[in-house]
Amino acid sequence: DTGVSQNPRHKITKRGQNVTFRCDPISEHNRLYWYRQTLGQGPEFLTYFQNEAQLEKSRLLSDRFSAERPKGSFSTLEIQRTEQGDSAMYLCASTRGAENEKLFFGSGTQLSVL
Amino acid sequence: RKEVEQDPGPFNVPEGATVAFNCTYSNSASQSFFWYRQDCRKEPKLLMSVYSSGNEDGRFTAQLNRASQYISLLIRDSKLSDSATYLCVVINAGGTSYGKLTFGQGTILTVHP
Numbered sequence: 001d002t003g004v005s006q007n008p009r010h011k012i013t014k015r016g017q018n019v020t021f022r023c024d025p026i027s028e029h030n031r032l033y034w035y036r037q038t039l040g041q042g043p044e045f046l047t048y049f050q051n052e053a054q055l056e057k058s059r060l061l062s063d064r065f066s067a068e069r070p071k072g073s074f075s076t077l078e079i080q081r082t083e084q085g086d087s088a089m090y091l092c093a094s095t096r097g098a099e100n101e102k103l104f105f106g107s108g109t110q111l112s113v114l
Numbered sequence: 115r116k117e118v119e120q121d122p123g124p125f126n127v128p129e130g131a132t133v134a135f136n137c138t139y140s141n142s143a144s145q146s147f148f149w150y151r152q153d154c155r156k157e158p159k160l161l162m163s164v165y166s167s168g169n170e171d172g173r174f175t176a177q178l179n180r181a182s183q184y185i186s187l188l189i190r191d192s193k194l195s196d197s198a199t200y201l202c203v204v205i206n207a208g209g210t211s212y213g214k215l216t217f218g219q220g221t222i223l224t225v226h227p
Contacts, residue, residue, distance in 0.1 A: 042217040105157035
């Protein structure tokens with residue numbers, strides 16, 4: 001399967017714990033995006049990368065959120081000191097980077113903070 | 115003002131009906147536009163791109179109005195299988211947010227028998 005892969009599919013954690021999600025984009029895709037989605041809302045932009053460079057991080061994100069793409073391939077999203085409000089679906093998507101390129105999504109990681 | 119705003123919905127229509135959704139965007143430098151479809155508990159998938167001249171794909175027609183900064187999606191002869199959330203997507207073309215994709219909040223469509 002050469003699609004976008006996200007792990008884990010589900011994560012349940014206690015408030016205050018740190019969590020890390022991984023995204024493996026399609027291999028030739030240069031651009032990688034992270035979104036967060038809650039029920040009844042559209043995907044909310046978190047951050048995106050062009051190769052290993054992080055181009056923008058949402059101003060809505062607190063310093064508890066950090067993302068990396070060290071070699072321009074897979075990416076990780078870490079949330080420190082999780083809060084109940086962090087519970088959401090975290091979606092990763094990739095594209096080759098041209099403006100009109102189709103965005104390919106992974107199946108997401110569903111985070112539940114208890 | 116949100117960068118991308120959609121009709122609040124939900125839309126409940128009978129099979130065979132024609133339904134239209136609108137989406138407005140605030141950044142005049144936006145360059146590319148799309149409609150995505152998202153089924154319940156699934157990831158979004160591309161439905162169609164939106165071209166300046168308007169484009170059609172079977173029962174679906176997308177249009178762009180740059181002057182008024184909105185895009186639209188028209189679905190003719192609705193099918194039960196069209197029931198989903200429809201998301202409009204705008205790509206920034208200028209400044210530090212070049213290439214950033216922004217989604218609307220989505221419009222829920224339910225087609226009933």
